[in-house]
Amino acid sequence: MSEKKGFTPEKTTLLFINNDSEPLFSKKNRALLTDPMDDNNPITVQVLGICSALAITVQLKPAIVMSLSVMAVMGASNVIISLLRNLIPNRIRIIVQLVVVAAMVILVDQILRAYAYDVSKELSIFIGLIITNCIVMGRLEAFALGNGVWKSFLDGIGNAAGYGFILIVVAFFRELLGSGKLFGFQVIPDFIYDMGYVNNGLMLLSPMALITVGIYIWIQRSRNRKLIEKN
Amino acid sequence: MGFLRKKLDEIKRPFRKGEKFEKFAPAVNAFDTFLFVPNHTTKTGSHIRDAVDLKRTMVTVIIALLPALIYGIYNTGYQHFTQLGSDFSFLDAFIHGAWKIVPMIVVSYVVGLSIEFAFAVYRGHEVNEGYLVTGLLIPMIMPVDIPLWMVAVSVAFAVLIAKEAFGGTGMNILNPALTARAFAFFAYPTYMSGNKVWVSEASSMDGVSGETILGTLAANGNINYSMFEMFQGSIPGSIAETSTLWIIVGAIILITTGIGSWRIMLGSVLGAAFMGFLFNLWGANALMSFSWMNHLVVGGFAFGVVFMATDPVSAAQTAKGKWIYGVLVGIFCIMIRVFNPAYPEGVMLAILLMNVFAPTIDHYVIQGNINKRKKRWASTLKTA
Numbered sequence: 001m002s003e004k005k006g007f008t009p010e011k012t013t014l015l016f017i018n019n020d021s022e023p024l025f026s027k028k029n030r031a032l033l034t035d036p037m038d039d040n041n042p043i044t045v046q047v048l049g050i051c052s053a054l055a056i057t058v059q060l061k062p063a064i065v066m067s068l069s070v071m072a073v074m075g076a077s078n079v080i081i082s083l084l085r086n087l088i089p090n091r092i093r094i095i096v097q098l099v100v101v102a103a104m105v106i107l108v109d110q111i112l113r114a115y116a117y118d119v120s121k122e123l124s125i126f127i128g129l130i131i132t133n134c135i136v137m138g139r140l141e142a143f144a145l146g147n148g149v150w151k152s153f154l155d156g157i158g159n160a161a162g163y164g165f166i167l168i169v170v171a172f173f174r175e176l177l178g179s180g181k182l183f184g185f186q187v188i189p190d191f192i193y194d195m196g197y198v199n200n201g202l203m204l205l206s207p208m209a210l211i212t213v214g215i216y217i218w219i220q221r222s223r224n225r226k227l228i229e230k231n
Numbered sequence: 232m233g234f235l236r237k238k239l240d241e242i243k244r245p246f247r248k249g250e251k252f253e254k255f256a257p258a259v260n261a262f263d264t265f266l267f268v269p270n271h272t273t274k275t276g277s278h279i280r281d282a283v284d285l286k287r288t289m290v291t292v293i294i295a296l297l298p299a300l301i302y303g304i305y306n307t308g309y310q311h312f313t314q315l316g317s318d319f320s321f322l323d324a325f326i327h328g329a330w331k332i333v334p335m336i337v338v339s340y341v342v343g344l345s346i347e348f349a350f351a352v353y354r355g356h357e358v359n360e361g362y363l364v365t366g367l368l369i370p371m372i373m374p375v376d377i378p379l380w381m382v383a384v385s386v387a388f389a390v391l392i393a394k395e396a397f398g399g400t401g402m403n404i405l406n407p408a409l410t411a412r413a414f415a416f417f418a419y420p421t422y423m424s425g426n427k428v429w430v431s432e433a434s435s436m437d438g439v440s441g442e443t444i445l446g447t448l449a450a451n452g453n454i455n456y457s458m459f460e461m462f463q464g465s466i467p468g469s470i471a472e473t474s475t476l477w478i479i480v481g482a483i484i485l486i487t488t489g490i491g492s493w494r495i496m497l498g499s500v501l502g503a504a505f506m507g508f509l510f511n512l513w514g515a516n517a518l519m520s521f522s523w524m525n526h527l528v529v530g531g532f533a534f535g536v537v538f539m540a541t542d543p544v545s546a547a548q549t550a551k552g553k554w555i556y557g558v559l560v561g562i563f564c565i566m567i568r569v570f571n572p573a574y575p576e577g578v579m580l581a582i583l584l585m586n587v588f589a590p591t592i593d594h595y596v597i598q599g600n601i602n603k604r605k606k607r608w609a610s611t612l613k614t615a
Contacts, residue, residue, distance in 0.1 A: 196378055202418035211392060218396060 007224065024150070031081060038224065043166040044217045045227060048134040053167055053213060054206040056126050060183050063171035065119045067164025069112065071157060073104045073130055078156030080104075081144040088145075091212040097140045098131070105131045115119030135163055170212045178203030233379055239263055257351040261358035285400075291488050292473050295481035296367055296471070296538065302464055303471035304328035309384045310467055311431045314533045331431050334468055335370035338379050342386045343369075350395050350456020359400035361407075361544075362390070368408035368538060371471035372531065372579075373415065374428040381419055385411040405586045406545045409535075409579055416579070424575070429467035443468050444529045448517045449572035461528045472534040475527075484538040491541040492551060499536040499564070506565035526565055535578035536560065545586040552589070552596040560585050 023029075042048045056062045077100045081088075088096050109127045116227040120127065130136065139159050144152040175181055177200045180188035188197070202208050221227045240320025243263065246256040308324025343366045369386055389411035394403045416423045429443055433543040444454050444466060456466050472478075485491030507523025514520040526532065540546060540560050547556035560581050567577030574580060 106292070196380070198419055200373060200383075200384075200418045202414060202422055214396070215392075 007214045016051055029151060029154055032151060033158040033161070036159040037165060038162075038220070039227070041162045041166065041220075042135045042138075042159050043163055043213065044220055046135075046138070048138055049163055050210070050213070052126055052129065052133060053163075053170060054209040056123060056179065057167055057171040057174055057209050058204055059122075059181075060168065060171045062119060062122050063167045064164075065112070065116065066123060067160065067167050069108045070128060070130055070133065070136070070163055072108050073101065073158035074156035074160040075153055076104045076107075076156075077101045077136065078139060078144040078152040079149055081140050082147060082149045082152035085145050093145065094137075097137060100138070101131050101136055135159055166213065166216065169216060170209055173212055174203045174209060178208075254355075255352055256347050257355065257357050261348070261351070286360045286363075286611065288490055289360045291490050292364045292437050292485065292538070293367060295491075296364075296371065298477040298480045299471040299474055299534065300332075300367070300371060302474040302477045303371065304332050306464055306473055307331055307470060310429070314430050327431070331375050332370060334379060335373065335377075336367065336468075338382050339369045339386050341367045342383045343390050346387060346390045346395070350399065354399075356399070361394075361400035363583065365389070365394075365407045365411075369411045372408065372469050372534065374423060375431045375470055376413065376428045377419075377422050381415055381422060384418075385415040388414045397609040398426055401544055404590075405583055406539050406542045409539055409583055409586075412579055413583060415492055430468075435556050443575065445518075445568060445575035449575045451517045458525060458528070461525060466529070468529075468533060469534075472531040475533045478533045478537050485537065490543075491537065492543075492546065492553050492557075495541050495546060495557035495560070496536055497534075498554045499540055499561040500527060502561025503532060503565050504560035504561070506562045510565065510569050526568070528573060530568070531576055531578045532564060534572055535564075535582055538581050538586070539578075545589060545595040546595075547589040547592045549593050549596040551599075554590045555592050555596075556585055557586075557591055 036042060040046065041049065043053055052066065056066050077097070080100050082096060084096070084100075106127060108130070109120070112123070112127060139156060143155045147155070172182070175183075176187065180186055180193075180199050243259055245252045248258045305321070305325050305328055307328035308319070308326065309328075310317040312324060340362075343362050347358055347362050366386070367504065369389070370382060373382060373385075373538055389407045393405045393407040393410035397403050408439070422428055424446065425442075442450075442452075444456060444461065447454050460466060462475050464476060466473050482496060483489065486493045486496070503526060504523050507521075507526040510519040511521075511523055536557075540557065547553050560578075563581035563584060564577040567574055567580050571577075
């Protein structure tokens with residue numbers, strides 16, 4: 001087994017929780033969950049996972065299913081990699097990570113096909129493409145390889161939640177303004193259409209997803225000044 | 232004059248530094264500078280005294296736009312009455328056009344300027360004059376029958392996304408007026424293309440053939456307008472883009488005052504003529520065999536090249552870069568027209584595309600110049 005740089009040797013057991021006396025939801029652990037929602041959001045701050053944010057945010061339902069799938073994949077693969085972190089040879093760690101993520105993605109895909117066939121068909125290739133989502137690999141590399149199981153689990157769930165949150169916000173506006181619906185039900189009443197309102201066709205095209213994310217980043221940074229890079 | 236100045240200073244008192252309404256000073260100053268030239272000068276470094284400031288530049292552009300706008304107002308009425316088949320006088324046509332177009336201009340200015348003022352107050356900088364031109368350009372490149380709220384939404388999008396997001400006047404990469412049109416074009420396609428939108432109040436009438444010439448050609452139809460009509464502008468189209476004659480008058484104003492770049496205009500015309508000529512030789516469909524001379528006078532080509540491509544902020548800045556930029560605008564315009572009949576108006580997309588590439592062009596022009604001078608320096612060292 002090769003020693004990796006930056007690793008803090010800790011009492012590693014294959015136990016789920018380390019024996020140190022940190023409570024399950026200590027302040028640090030809670031930060032793992034809440035940080036990715038705002039200060040360290042994978043999409044708006046780290047700018048990862050943009051492609052899927054463009055592709056599946058035309059409607060709200062696929063966006064939610066996608067967020068849940070990513071959450072399942074990230075939680076599970078973070079846990080597995082964290083369990084294996086001291087067994088994986090450094091040189092082939094990317095391959096090991098890929099195998100684990102791919103296995104998780106296939107599981108999620110099969111479950112969706114079995115229980116939510118319509119959504120699965122709608123999402124088509126994008127479920128399979130979770131494996132290429134930079135957020136998943138990024139968190140494995142940056143966190144799960146160097147942290148305990150419980151923390152890695154929280155980190156995976158937190159980052160997936162931050163990703164999903166942006167997806168849902170973008171999908172909400174795109175479906176509402178682009179087709180006047182939410183979850184496939186018409187929410188803009190007929191009399192507004194009679195008054196001459198027309199759905200915005202640009203909202204259905206993917207450039208608008210990018211612009212919506214951009215507007216979100218703009219608002220986020222003007223509210224949270226510490227995110228603005230100094231140069 | 233002294234009396235007016237005193238009165239204004241009195242009004243401005245509560246907006247001074249440390250006073251009650253200090254926050255709203257930019258808004259008041261904006262109105263003040265409409266009446267009086269501000270008396271502040273550059274604080275540091277060398278500076279040039281010149282009577283032409285941003286405001287005068289913008290007013291000159293507006294003067295250059297007026298001939299095309301006035302003809303556009305007349306043409307709106309002319310198209311309406313001729314398609315209707317009724318008798319009309321010049322005044323009838325003009326009043327009908329004004330009735331349609333003045334509200335659009337008002338909406339554009341009200342929406343755009345309120346966003347600009349809100350940002351100026353919020354960010355604490357002065358209101359810039361850039362919107363004076365943009366606000367007039369936007370209604371001029373819209374179809375006449377577009378609902379006013381769509382104009383408002385497009386204006387809001389253009390000012391927010393194309394301008395304020397990048398830091399306001401002078402910082403935008405894309406031309407805001409064209410961004411507004413592109414937004415409307417992709418968001419509300421049924422209101423921006425087709426054969427009914429170009430003639431006012433045509434949707435309720437039967438037998439109206441108000442298609443633009445490029446639209447007809449894209450559908451492989453025959454056009455029954457003479458070259459002179461296309462040049463003079465009595466054809467259906469966006470409000471002020473039809474009359475090449477009056478746009479040339481505007482171009483002359485821009486070039487003689489030195490505000491519009493003749494390199495960009497001439498480059499675009501040459502590029503478009505060259506591309507049109509090549510397609511004439513090929514001649515595979517109606518758009519390709521459409522004479523290259525006609526390509527120059529129909530559609531928004533002339534308007535876009537004179538008033539949009541020359542936008543000093545989003546165009547290339549170097550002299551050589553302006554030639555490259557202009558020629559490519561012309562080439563891409565005709566290429567988009569011919570190859571993609573879904574977007575018969577290629578000039579909008581061509582200019583937006585080249586706006587994105589303008590900084591790259593400038594970079595390579597400047598680098599080329601640096602390298603050339605380095606070589607020259609090296610060779611003088613050798614001979615000496």
